Amino acid sequence: MSKYTEELKKQIVLEHKIKHYGVRVLQRKYGIPRSLIRQWIAQYELNGKFTEPTRRFSGEFKLKVLNYQQEHNLSNLATALIFGITNQGTICAWRKKYITGGTQALFQKQGRYSKMPKKSLIPNKPREEWTKDEELAYLRMENAYLKKYMALVQEDEKKKQQQKKDRKKSKLSEN
Numbered sequence: 001m002s003k004y005t006e007e008l009k010k011q012i013v014l015e016h017k018i019k020h021y022g023v024r025v026l027q028r029k030y031g032i033p034r035s036l037i038r039q040w041i042a043q044y045e046l047n048g049k050f051t052e053p054t055r056r057f058s059g060e061f062k063l064k065v066l067n068y069q070q071e072h073n074l075s076n077l078a079t080a081l082i083f084g085i086t087n088q089g090t091i092c093a094w095r096k097k098y099i100t101g102g103t104q105a106l107f108q109k110q111g112r113y114s115k116m117p118k119k120s121l122i123p124n125k126p127r128e129e130w131t132k133d134e135e136l137a138y139l140r141m142e143n144a145y146l147k148k149y150m151a152l153v154q155e156d157e158k159k160k161q162q163q164k165k166d167r168k169k170s171k172l173s174e175n
Helices: 006-017 023-030 033-046 059-072 076-083 090-100 105-109 132-174
Strands: none
Touching: 006 023, 006 033, 023 033, 059 076, 059 090, 059 105, 076 090, 090 105, 105 132
């Protein structure tokens, strides 16, 4: 959802057109950044409407936009208006990706990896109904867990023994 309603955007644009308010006056009146007001005015003058926020763009579209901008030597704002992109910073981000990672970077899927595990190795049924493969997977997992636990316990014991030796040495050196 957009932070500003369409009615507010339209009201600001009409005040600029009809009442001839400057962008600075509108900024002070509504507390909205000038760059955003300028963008709304340009969008409304070009299309008669405001572009919809939060769209997903394909890699081909991103490449097309960057090529068009380069061929016609356009600014980010002008390019965003032509292609109906809400934020001109999006084009700048695409260009940075293209420069650092090439065309492959534009085609990469964005987002975070899921923190949820894919699938549990332990079946969700009584142990008597497990297949041999399920039981084997469970036993391997249990074995790996116990090995890791024993290694941590041994490491902890070694640290305690080392601390005892260090204390004895410090007591001997004091006497």
